[in-house]
Amino acid sequence: MNVDLTGKRILVTGGGRGIGRVLCEMLAASGARVAVHYGSSKTKAEAVAEAIGGGARAFGAPLDEIAATEKLFDDVVEEFGGLDVLVNNAGTAIKSPLGKEAFAYAADWDQTMAINLRAAGLLSRRAIMQFRKNDPPGGRLIHIASRAGFRGDTEDFVAYGASKGGMIAMSRGLARAFGRENIKSFVIAPGWIRTDIAEESIALYGEEVLTKDNALVGMARPEDVAPMVVLLASGLADHATGTSIDINSGSYVR
Numbered sequence: 211m212n213v214d215l216t217g218k219r220i221l222v223t224g225g226g227r228g229i230g231r232v233l234c235e236m237l238a239a240s241g242a243r244v245a246v247h248y249g250s251s252k253t254k255a256e257a258v259a260e261a262i263g264g265g266a267r268a269f270g271a272p273l274d275e276i277a278a279t280e281k282l283f284d285d286v287v288e289e290f291g292g293l294d295v296l297v298n299n300a301g302t303a304i305k306s307p308l309g310k311e312a313f314a315y316a317a318d319w320d321q322t323m324a325i326n327l328r329a330a331g332l333l334s335r336r337a338i339m340q341f342r343k344n345d346p347p348g349g350r351l352i353h354i355a356s357r358a359g360f361r362g363d364t365e366d367f368v369a370y371g372a373s374k375g376g377m378i379a380m381s382r383g384l385a386r387a388f389g390r391e392n393i394k395s396f397v398i399a400p401g402w403i404r405t406d407i408a409e410e411s412i413a414l415y416g417e418e419v420l421t422k423d424n425a426l427v428g429m430a431r432p433e434d435v436a437p438m439v440v441l442l443a444s445g446l447a448d449h450a451t452g453t454s455i456d457i458n459s460g461s462y463v464r
């Protein structure tokens with residue numbers, strides 16, 4: 211089987227580091243032209259775009275800002291002439307203990323939802339409108355959610371789990387609502403993957419604690435997530451639209 215993304219224009223949010231960086235690398239290696247989005251990691255995103263080639267370019271936008279998120283989409287479409295696949299990968303995990311003062315606790319929820327869910331919804335909305343202009347019309351949405359969206363998260367990360375659960379419901383809704391327009395929507399639900407997010411938790415709790423539920427030995431890497439995204443982006447799995455694919459080392463088998 212040949213997975214070929216030649217001619218596909220793909221926007222990956224949070225492409226400068228972590229899972230997003232490896233997604234950009236593997237998508238480009240399969241022939242795609244990649245828009246590498248960044249929030250604060252400008253230098254890293256530019257280096258990724260430069261390294262992967264194929265007409266890749268870095269685009270900046272703070273995803274907690276609505277106008278900037280809209281502008282990001284405009285900029286990518288202007289530069290690439292359209293879009294075939296959106297990968298909603300950018301995300302944040304804010305530690306927010308129950309004992310926090312109510313307004314500070316609410317601010318953590320707002321920030322988590324703005325980045326992890328609202329921005330993904332805004333970009334999906336624009337992508338769907340853009341996909342309708344493709345010839346033939348259509349496109350693919352791939353959302354990087356989390357095991358936490360199904361299983362829930364620990365006491366300090368309740369909002370994070372809720373945002374990912376929202377993302378899963380959003381993807382299912384989009385898949386069902388727009389399938390007849392040849393628009394597909396998929397979720398990847400990772401468990402622990404060794405990136406900056408994970409390193410913070412490793413520092414807090416230790417790797418052994420984080421991986422104790424794993425069926426497999428050790429913690430997965432971004433390279434264990436990216437091939438599935440390449441496959442979904444290719445169109446070879448379109449009839450799985452609406453699905454969520456677990457990549458969690460067997461730690462939570464639904």
Ligand SMILES: NC(=O)c1ccc[n+]([C@@H]2O[C@H](COP(=O)([O-])OP(=O)(O)OC[C@H]3O[C@@H](n4cnc5c(N)ncnc54)[C@H](OP(=O)(O)O)[C@@H]3O)[C@@H](O)[C@H]2O)c1
Binds near residue numbers: 226227300355
């Ligand atoms: N690693 C895991 O164990 C794990 C497990 C389950 C799910 N996930 C999900 O996988 C996705 C990628 O996570 P990761 O592990 O690669 O995390 P990471 O290394 O911490 O990277 C987070 C990415 O999100 C971007 N981002 C965060 N806040 C942003 C904002 N306000 N505006 C714009 N971009 C923002 C960052 O961009 P800048 O650096 O440019 O700001 C960065 O590229 C996330 O959605 C995460 O929830 C990760």
